[in-house]
Structure formats: structure tokens, C-alpha cells
Amino acid sequence: xxxxxxxxxxxxxxxxxxxxxxxxxHFKVGAYSVYAYEVPGLGLGSSAWAGSLVLSHFLQSxxxxxxxxxxxxxxxxxxxxxxxxxxxxxxxMLAAFGAKKVVxxxxxxxxxxxxxxxxxxxxxxxxxxxxxCALDWEAPAERSIRRVCKSLAGDLPELxxxxxxxxxxxxxxxxxxTLAAFLHASTSSAHGPEQARPHRVGVxxxxxxxxxxxxxxxxxxxxxxxxxxxxxxxxxxxxxAAKMRVSRDGQQWQQQHVVLVIVRAQHSTDxxxxxxxxxx
Numbered sequence: 001x002x003x004x005x006x007x008x009x010x011x012x013x014x015x016x017x018x019x020x021x022x023x024x025x026h027f028k029v030g031a032y033s034v035y036a037y038e039v040p041g042l043g044l045g046s047s048a049w050a051g052s053l054v055l056s057h058f059l060q061s062x063x064x065x066x067x068x069x070x071x072x073x074x075x076x077x078x079x080x081x082x083x084x085x086x087x088x089x090x091x092x093m094l095a096a097f098g099a100k101k102v103v104x105x106x107x108x109x110x111x112x113x114x115x116x117x118x119x120x121x122x123x124x125x126x127x128x129x130x131x132x133c134a135l136d137w138e139a140p141a142e143r144s145i146r147r148v149c150k151s152l153a154g155d156l157p158e159l160x161x162x163x164x165x166x167x168x169x170x171x172x173x174x175x176x177x178t179l180a181a182f183l184h185a186s187t188s189s190a191h192g193p194e195q196a197r198p199h200r201v202g203v204x205x206x207x208x209x210x211x212x213x214x215x216x217x218x219x220x221x222x223x224x225x226x227x228x229x230x231x232x233x234x235x236x237x238x239x240x241a242a243k244m245r246v247s248r249d250g251q252q253w254q255q256q257h258v259v260l261v262i263v264r265a266q267h268s269t270d271x272x273x274x275x276x277x278x279x280x
Contacts, residue, residue: 024122027089029056034092034126036119045086045112051164051205052086054258056093058203059161063097068262073158073201075099081148081157083135083178084165086112088119094161095126103151105135137174141181148182156185160202166259167209169216176220179204183226183265201229205260214259225266 024035027048038047062068063075076098082091085104095102104120106112113134120130131151135144149156160182166172179202208214221228 024119027053027056027093029053029093030060032060032093032096034089034096035122036087036089036092037115037122038087039111039115042111042115043109045084045106046115048087048089049164050207051258051260052089054260055090055161055163055203055205058205058260059090059094059097068159068201068203073199075159078159079152079155079157080159080161081105081182083137083160083162083175085116085132086164088116088130088132090161090163092119092123092126092130094159095123095129099129099159101129101131101152103131103133103148103157105133105148108134108136135178137178141178141185144178145181145185156200157182158200160200161204162202163205164207165204166206166213166217169212172213172216173220176217176224176226179263180220180224180226180265183263184224200264202226202263203260204263205258208257208259221263226263227266229262229264 022037024037025048027034027036036048040047059075067074075094077100078094078098080091080094080099080102082088082094082102082104085091085106088104091102091104104116106116113132117132120127120132123130133147133151135147145156160179162175162179165175183200183202206217220226
């Protein structure tokens with residue numbers, strides 16, 4: 001209503017004032033560049049963390065072969081979803097790498113969503129392939145799936161990405177529940193006849209800050225029947241961790257221990273236990 005509109009205007013004005021005194025940061029991965037504002041103090045998701053740059057670098061390396069390792073999921077022409085997008089660097093980068101459409105989602109919080117929209121607008125040449133919408137990880141899965149599919153002309157995303165969303169046990173659990181809902185979903189969850197997509201994958205990176213959060217993430221994968229696809233050491237990214245140097249405003253990013261995994265729904269043809277059980 002009118003009150004919500006006025007509140008949104010106030011938040012927009014607040015962010016505009018903060019941004020007026022600063023320039024957008026220049027994020028560079030390989031030959032690709034995107035620009036994004038960071039507003040420290042605005043809350044979670046108002047700055048780019050190490051995991052987002054590691055994820056961006058990984059996606060760029062995979063774009064050269066136009067598929068996600070071990071799965072026929074393309075980069076160029078893909079329809080993708082970013083969960084917990086924050087300032088949106090990986091999702092915007094993915095559009096630069098050739099994605100057809102990327103839905104950038106954040107919690108239903110006006111300042112966070114407004115910052116994300118401004119960063120999309122900052123990258124004018126890519127904006128037509130980027131959509132911003134709210135997505136609550138505690139909301140019913142069917143509602144979330146329908147909302148995202150509406151932004152993708154009724155289709156399910158083929159690729160899901162997320163970075164630095166595993167920062168507390170509770171958050172890790174909520175995130176995995178949402179990730180699983182999309183990876184297990186069929187098009188009947190959105191509309192029309194069921195057409196499962198067994199090759200749909202998620203790519204998740206995060207700085208390993210605590211053993212409790214990491215354990216909650218791993219346990220969640222097992223509980224929701226998700227499987228980690230192990231990777232070989234290539235493109236500078238190890239199977240379980242990456243130490244990389246990437247550019248932010250021309251400054252080299254400080255090396256940190258970052259976990260990066262490729263995740264898919266467990267198939268009935270998988271033998272034995274979920275393949276992530278021996279990974280720690």
C-alpha cells in the first residue's frame with residue numbers, strides 16, 4: 001500500500017545518499033568486468049565476500065568449455081538462479097559469461113533488494129538478462145519455485161549458484177532446504193506436465209568460518225538427498241578448497257580458505273550412500 005511505497009522510497013533515498021559519496025567497485029575476473037556498489041553497515045549481503053569471487057572465477061573457467069564439470073549444463077544460454085545474491089557479483093558475472101537469464105534473489109528486505117537492483121542497473125549492457133526478486137528460504141518451497149519460474153517464462157533454472165551463505169548452522173540448513181527444493185523440482189512444480197531435469201546442478205562456494213556451519217551444510221545435503229560431485233584439481237580450484245587471487249578495484253583479493261562444491265540431486269541409480277558422506 002501507500003505505507004510500503006513510502007518506506008521503499010525512504011530506503012532508496014538512503015542508499016542513494018550513501019552511494020553518492022562513493023563509486024561502484026570494479027570486479028574483474030579474467031577478461032570480464034562488472035561493477036557493483038558495496039554499502040558496509042547496511043547488513044548481511046551489502047559487501048562482496050571471498051566466496052563470491054571464487055565462484056565467479058570458477059564460472060568463468062567453466063564458460064571456456066561451456067559446461068559445468070561432469071554435467072551437460074551449459075554456461076552460455078543457461079537460465080540460472082542465484083540464492084542469497086548479496087551485491088550480485090557472481091550472478092552479474094554469469095550474465096557476462098553468456099547466460100540467457102539470471103534471477104538474483106535476496107531475502108525480502110527493502111535495503112538489500114534495492115542495493116541489488118542498483119547494481120543490476122549499474123551494468124547496463126547486462127541488465128536485460130538479469131531479474132531481481134525476493135525469496136525467503138523459510139517460505140513454502142512451491143511458492144518460491146513458482147516465483148522464480150515466473151521470471152524465467154515458466155521454466156525451472158538449470159543452474160543454481162550461491163556464495164558465502166554458509167555462515168551459521170541455522171542459515172546453512174535453511175539454504176540447503178531451498179537448494180534441494182529447486183534441484184529436486186520438476187516442471188510440474190511450476191506448471192504443465194512433469195518434465196524432470198536430471199542434469200540440473202548447483203555450485204556453492206563459501207569461506208569455511210566454523211566447523212559447526214560446515215557440518216550443518218554437509219548434514220543438510222545428506223538429509224535432503226543431495227550429492228556432491230567431486231572435482232579434480234583444475235582451473236586453480238581444488239575439490240574441497242581454493243586459494244585464489246582475484247581483482248577488486250585493481251587490488252588483489254586476500255587469499256582465504258574457500259570451499260567450492262558442485263551439487264546435484266541424488267539419483268535412484270546412485271549406488272550406496274550419498275556421495276558426499278566421505279567429504280569433510
